[in-house]
Amino acid sequence: MKDPAPSRPARLADVARLAGVSAATASRALNGSDRGVREANRVRVLEAAKSLGYTTNIAAQAVARGRARGVTLVVKGMPDDYANPITAGVVSATQRRGLPFTLILAGTAPADLVEAVNLVRSHRPEILVIAGGRATDDVTIPALVEALRRYEAEGGRAVLITQEGLPFDTVAYANRKGGYDMATTLAGLGYRNFAVVSGFKHGITQRDRTEGFVAGLADAGIELPADRILIGDFNRDAAYAMTGDLLRRNVAVDAIFAVNDSMALGVLTFLRDTGDPRRVAVAGFDDIKALRDVTPSLTTVHLSWEQVADEALELAVSPRSDSPRTRVVEGHVIVRESTPPVVS
Amino acid sequence: MKDPAPSRPARLADVARLAGVSAATASRALNGSDRGVREANRVRVLEAAKSLGYTTNIAAQAVARGRARGVTLVVKGMPDDYANPITAGVVSATQRRGLPFTLILAGTAPADLVEAVNLVRSHRPEILVIAGGRATDDVTIPALVEALRRYEAEGGRAVLITQEGLPFDTVAYANRKGGYDMATTLAGLGYRNFAVVSGFKHGITQRDRTEGFVAGLADAGIELPADRILIGDFNRDAAYAMTGDLLRRNVAVDAIFAVNDSMALGVLTFLRDTGDPRRVAVAGFDDIKALRDVTPSLTTVHLSWEQVADEALELAVSPRSDSPRTRVVEGHVIVRESTPPVVS
DNA sequence: CTGTTAGCGCCTTCAT
DNA sequence: ATGAAGGCGCTAACAG
Numbered sequence: 001m002k003d004p005a006p007s008r009p010a011r012l013a014d015v016a017r018l019a020g021v022s023a024a025t026a027s028r029a030l031n032g033s034d035r036g037v038r039e040a041n042r043v044r045v046l047e048a049a050k051s052l053g054y055t056t057n058i059a060a061q062a063v064a065r066g067r068a069r070g071v072t073l074v075v076k077g078m079p080d081d082y083a084n085p086i087t088a089g090v091v092s093a094t095q096r097r098g099l100p101f102t103l104i105l106a107g108t109a110p111a112d113l114v115e116a117v118n119l120v121r122s123h124r125p126e127i128l129v130i131a132g133g134r135a136t137d138d139v140t141i142p143a144l145v146e147a148l149r150r151y152e153a154e155g156g157r158a159v160l161i162t163q164e165g166l167p168f169d170t171v172a173y174a175n176r177k178g179g180y181d182m183a184t185t186l187a188g189l190g191y192r193n194f195a196v197v198s199g200f201k202h203g204i205t206q207r208d209r210t211e212g213f214v215a216g217l218a219d220a221g222i223e224l225p226a227d228r229i230l231i232g233d234f235n236r237d238a239a240y241a242m243t244g245d246l247l248r249r250n251v252a253v254d255a256i257f258a259v260n261d262s263m264a265l266g267v268l269t270f271l272r273d274t275g276d277p278r279r280v281a282v283a284g285f286d287d288i289k290a291l292r293d294v295t296p297s298l299t300t301v302h303l304s305w306e307q308v309a310d311e312a313l314e315l316a317v318s319p320r321s322d323s324p325r326t327r328v329v330e331g332h333v334i335v336r337e338s339t340p341p342v343v344s
Numbered sequence: 345m346k347d348p349a350p351s352r353p354a355r356l357a358d359v360a361r362l363a364g365v366s367a368a369t370a371s372r373a374l375n376g377s378d379r380g381v382r383e384a385n386r387v388r389v390l391e392a393a394k395s396l397g398y399t400t401n402i403a404a405q406a407v408a409r410g411r412a413r414g415v416t417l418v419v420k421g422m423p424d425d426y427a428n429p430i431t432a433g434v435v436s437a438t439q440r441r442g443l444p445f446t447l448i449l450a451g452t453a454p455a456d457l458v459e460a461v462n463l464v465r466s467h468r469p470e471i472l473v474i475a476g477g478r479a480t481d482d483v484t485i486p487a488l489v490e491a492l493r494r495y496e497a498e499g500g501r502a503v504l505i506t507q508e509g510l511p512f513d514t515v516a517y518a519n520r521k522g523g524y525d526m527a528t529t530l531a532g533l534g535y536r537n538f539a540v541v542s543g544f545k546h547g548i549t550q551r552d553r554t555e556g557f558v559a560g561l562a563d564a565g566i567e568l569p570a571d572r573i574l575i576g577d578f579n580r581d582a583a584y585a586m587t588g589d590l591l592r593r594n595v596a597v598d599a600i601f602a603v604n605d606s607m608a609l610g611v612l613t614f615l616r617d618t619g620d621p622r623r624v625a626v627a628g629f630d631d632i633k634a635l636r637d638v639t640p641s642l643t644t645v646h647l648s649w650e651q652v653a654d655e656a657l658e659l660a661v662s663p664r665s666d667s668p669r670t671r672v673v674e675g676h677v678i679v680r681e682s683t684p685p686v687v688s
Numbered sequence: 689c690t691g692t693t694a695g696c697g698c699c700t701t702c703a704t
Numbered sequence: 705a706t707g708a709a710g711g712c713g714c715t716a717a718c719a720g
Contacts (some may be wrong), residue, residue, distance in 0.1 A: 009465070009498040011713055022691045027715060036689055053494050055466040059406035060713035063696050068403060076430050079447070081424040088422050091449055100463070103423070103447040105435055121353070121442070122399040150397050154353040236637075263594065265637040272639060289426065290634050293580075293609040296615060355697060366707045371699060380705055404697035407712050 008343065010052040018048040022322040031056055034129060057228060062124060067080060069103055070100030071316065074116045077108050082262050083235065084126035085159055085288045086131040089309030093314065097313060098125075110140045117147040124156070127316045131161045133205035141166070157320070159312045162205060165299025167324050169315040171308055174206055176212035178301040182257060182283055183216025183297075191255040194224055197242050197267055198259045199234030206259040209285055228253070239266030247274070255281035256263045261288045261300055268294065281339040287331075296337035302332040362392040363673055365612040374466060375400055406468060414444030415471035415660065418460045421452050426606050427579065429632045430475040430505055433653030442659060454484045461491040468500070470551040471660045475505045485510070486545040490670035502665070503656045506549060511668050518674040520556035522645040526601060526627055527560025527597055529677045530643075534686025535625060538568055540609055541586050542603045543578030550578060550603040553629055556602055572597070583610030589638070591618070599625035599683065604631045608642055612682065631675075640681035647675040682684040 021041055027064035027123075029037045031046040033265040037045075046203040048054075079087040079140045087103070101126065106116035113130070120128050128151060134141065148158050148168055186194070196213060199206035210229060215292040217224050230246055236245050238281035239258055243266065246253065258264035264284030270278040278296060311327045362369035365385055373389035375380045381389075392398075406412040415438050423431040431447070438445040448471065450460035457474070464472050472495060478485065492502050492512055501513075508516045530538070540557060541551035554573060561568050574590055576582040583602055587610070590597065602608035608628030615621040622640060631646040655671045 005692090007497050009468070009494070013713080013717095023714080024692080025690055031715085038689060039417075043691085053490070055462050057407070057468065057713050058466045059403040059412060059468065060696090061700085061715075062403035063401070063407050066696070066711075066714040066715095078425070078435065079423050079635075080432065081422070081426060088424065090421065095449070101449060105439070105445060118399050122402045123354070124403065126400065146397070150353070153351050215710085269637050289424075290637070291612050293634070293639050295621075295639055356699095367698080368700080368708080374707090375699085382705060385705085399718060404712090405699075407714085408697075408699040410712070462690055568694080 009057070010054040010194035011057070012054075014052055015045060015048045015054050017053065019044040020317055021045060028080060031061065044119055066124070068100075068123060068125045070094075070102060070125055071129060071313070072102045072123060073096075074106055074113070074120060074124040074128065074130045075102050076106050076113065076132040079103060079105065081289050084131065085286055085303075085305050085309045087154070089305035089307075090129055090131065090312065093306065093309035093313045097317070106237050109282075110135065110138045111143075114143045114147055116138050117144065118152065121147065121151050121154070121156075124154070126157060127313075128156055128158045129161060129312055129316070130158070130163060133203055134164045135200075135202040136204060136207070137202040152299040153298040157316045158281055159316045161308060161312050164326070169321075169324055171315065172326060172328050173303055173308065174328050175208035176215075178285060178303075178331045179209040179212025179214075179257075179259075180216035181212075181333050182285070182299075182301055183213045186255055186257070186281070186339060187217065187222060189281075189335070189339055190344065191339070192222060193252045193254045194222070195230065195246055195251075195253045195256045196224070196259070197232075197239050197246075197256055198224060199232070199263075201231055202335065203234055209259045215293075216287050227251075234260070236266035239263035240270045241266075242263075243267045243270040244274075253280060254342070256284070257283050259285055260292060261286040261298065264298055264300070265290065265294065268296075268298065278338075278340075283339055285331075287334065288306045293339060299336045299339040301331040304329065304336045338341055353401070354393075354398040355401070356398075358396055359389060359392045359398050362396065363388040365389060375405065396537075398660070410468070412444075412467060412469045414438075414446060414469055415473060415657070416446045416448060416464050416467060416569070417467040418448050418450055418464060418472065418474045418477040420450050420457065423447060423449065425633050428475060429630055429647075430650050430652065430680040433649035433651075434475065434505075434620050435471055437650070437653035437657045439628070440606045441661070454479065454482045455487075458484050459489045461488065461495065465491065465495050465498070465500075468498070470498055472502045472662070473505060473591055473656055474502070474507060477547055478547060479546040479648075480551070481546040482659035495541065501660045503660045505652060505656050507669070508548060511667075513668055514658045514670045515659065516670060516672050517549075517647055517652070519552035520559075522629060522647075522675045522677075523553040523556025523558075523601075523603075524560035524563075525556075525628070525677050526643075526645055527557045527566075528564055528629060529679065530599055530601070530625070530683060531561065531566060533625075533679070535681055535683070537564060537596045537598045538566070539572040539574065539590055539595075539600045540568070540598045540603070541574050541576075541583050541590075541600055541607055541657060543607075545575055547578055553603045569596075578607070580610035581607040583607035584612075584614045587611045588618075597624060599627070599684070601627050603629055605630040605635060605642065605644055609638065609645070611633065612638065612640075612642065615623065622682075622684075627683055629675075631678065643680045643683040644678055645675040646678050648673065 016023045106112045123189040261284035284300040360367045450456045574586040605628035628644040
C-alpha cells in the first residue's frame with residue numbers, strides 16, 4: 001500500500017469552520033489568555049479541534065505573538081546527572097510551573113556557548129537559562145555578553161546558573177564557602193596531608209572551590225604546597241589520570257579533595273584499580289545521584305539542585321530589575337565513609 | 345540606569361535594506377538551499393546580518409516552510425545516562441549530522457507519551473525520535489499510534505527506539521537474545537540458583553529480557569521457579585526493595601539477573617548495605633557509564649548506544665518506505681567481577 | 689462576546 | 705541572478 005499524499009495538518013481555520021465560529025473565536029477558545037468566549041462556543045471549538053486532531057502550530061503562534069512560550073535551557077556537553085546535575089532540577093522546576101521546556105546542547109568549547117545562545121535567540125523563547133561555568137581567560141565572554149544583551153533587549157529574560165560575575169540575573173553556589181567548610185571538616189577529622197584534584201586553571205567554579213579549600217586549611221593551621229594542587233580537564237577521566245600522576249610522585253597524601261563528584265569518582269576508581277581504595281581519603285563536591293551506588297560512600301558538599309533551579313526560574317518570572325541580581329545557594333558538607341576519622 | 349525600551353530584533357528586511365538588496369535575495373543568501381546569489385551580494389548580506397546581530401526567526405521560517413528543521417527527541421523521565429542511556433547517543437548522532445536538536449520530556453505515565461507527541465506535532469519538526477519502552481497492556485497505544493500517524497501524514501518522519509511492534513520505523517535491541525546469552529554465560533560460570541529482578545509485568549523490554557533469560561537457563565538444563573522472578577517498578581529503588589524481599593524469603597540464590605543496569609545497581613547496593621556484596625552474583629543489562637565506578641564491577645550485556653542512535657537517524661533521513669522497517673541491534677555479554685566463576 | 693481586518697517574519701513562485 | 709507579490713497559520717486591535 002502506498003503512502004497517502006501528505007495531508008496538511010488541520011489549521012485553526014478548519015476548526016473554526018467546523019465549529020461554526022470565526023478564527024478569532026476559535027483562537028480565544030483554544031489558546032487565548034482571556035476568557036471572553038461563551039461556554040457553548042468554547043465546547044464546540046474544543047470538540048471540533050479534537051475531532052480534527054488539531055494541534056496549535058506553535059511556530060505560527062510564536063510569529064504572531066512575537067515570542068515563544070516557555071524556557072530554554074542551554075547546557076554544555078551531555079545533559080546527564082553525572083556531569084550536569086543541574087539539568088534535572090531545571091526540568092522539574094519548569095514542569096512544576098507548567099511551562100514548555102526545551103533543551104539546547106552546546107559544545108564544550110567556549111565559543112560554542114555563544115553559538116548556542118544565538119541559536120536560542122532565533123527561537124525567541126521567553127526565558128533562557130544557561131547552566132555551567134566559564135573560564136576567566138575566556139576571550140569569548142564579550143561575545144556572550146553581547147548575545148545575551150541582544151536577547152534581553154529583544155524582550156527575553158536570561159538567567160545564568162554558575163556563570164557568576166556577568167551582568168545578568170544569576171544563581172550561584174557558595175563554592176568558596178563549600179570548599180572552606182570541606183577543608184575544616186577534613187582537618188577536624190584529623191587529616192593533615194592534602195592534595196586537590198582541580199579543573200583547568202581558569203575555570204571559575206573550580207578556582208573558587210580550590211581557593212576556599214586552601215583558605216580553610218590555612219585557618220586550620222595547615223599549609224598546602226602548591227605542587228599538591230593538580231590541574232587538568234574538569235572531568236572524571238582526567239581526575240583518574242591526575243591521581244596516577246600524584247601517587248607516582250610518592251608524596252605523602254592522606255586525603256584528596258576533588259572539586260566535583262565526577263572527578264572524585266575518577267579518583268576513587270583509580271585508587272581502587274591500583275589497590276585499596278581506602279588507603280587515601282577522598283571528598284567531592286555536588287552530591288550527584290550516582291554517589292548512592294559507590295563504595296566507599298563519598299564525602300561531599302551537598303547542593304540542592306532543586307533549589308538552585310527554583311531560584312533561577314523565580315528570577316526569570318519576576319519583574320525585570322534595573323540591575324542584575326545574584327542569588328547564592330549554600331551547600332553543606334556530608335561526611336560519609338570515604339573520609340573516616342583518623343585514628344592515631 | 346533604566347532598561348532601554350525593548351527593541352525589536354533585526355528582521356530579514358533590515359538586513360536586506362542595509363545590504364542594498366531585496367528581502368528575497370537576503371533570504372537566499374542567508375538560508376536558501378539554492379546558490380543563486382552573486383558572490384558580492386552574498387558577502388554584503390552576510391556582513392549586514394552580522395553587524396545587525398541578526399538571527400533568523402526560526403518560527404517564521406518554520407511557518408513559511410511548513411516544517412521546522414531538525415530532530416526532536418522524546419524521552420520519558422530524566423534524560424540522564426542512568427535511566428536513559430539512549431539520550432547521549434541520539435544527541436551526538438544528531439550533532440554529527442549537523443541537525444538542530446531539541447529534547448522534550450514526557451512524564452512516566454503512558455498517557456504522557458501521547459501528550460508529548462502531540463506537543464511535538466505542534467512544533468512540526470522534520471524528525472521525531474521516541475526513546476523508551478512501552479507496556480503490552482497500555483491502553484493508550486491506539487492514541488499514540490494515531491498521534492504518530494497524523495504526524496507522519498503531515499510530512500514528519502517518526503522513528504521509535506525500543507517501542508517494538510508499532511507500525512513505524514523502529515530500532516530495537518536484541519533483548520531476548522541478550523537475556524538468553526546472559527543465562528548461558530552465567531550457567532557456564534557454574535551458577536545454578538537464580539533469581540530475576542524484573543520490571544512491572546507488561547513492560548516489553550523487561551519481558552523479552554526475562555523470557556530470553558529463562559529460555560537460556562532452560563537450554564542449560566536449569567529450571568527457574570516462577571517465584572524467583574520478582575516484579576516491581578523498572579528502576580533502581582524498586583530493585584533495591586525487591587532484593588530485600590527476596591532475601592528475606594531465605595531462598596537459596598547464588599545469582600541475580602536484573603533486567604537493566606540501574607536496577608542491578610540497586611541490587612548491588614542492597615547487598616552491600618546488608619553485608620558482603622559478593623555473597624550473591626549480580627548481572628545487569630545495558631552497560632551504562634555509571635558502571636565504571638562501582639565495585640564489584642558489574643557483569644552486563646553491552647549495547648552500543650551510538651549505533652542504536654545512528655541507525656535511528658539513518659532510518660529517519662532515508663527515503664520513506666512503504667512498510668515500516670525494523671532494525672535490530674545486538675549486544676554482547678561482558679563478564680566482570682560481580683559474577684566470578686563458581687568454585688566448588 | 690464575536691467577527692473583521694491587519695499584520696507577525698519569512699520563503700517561494702513567477703516574472704524579469 | 706534578482707525583485708515583487710502572495711501566502712504560511714496564528715493573534716491582536718478594533719468595531720460592533
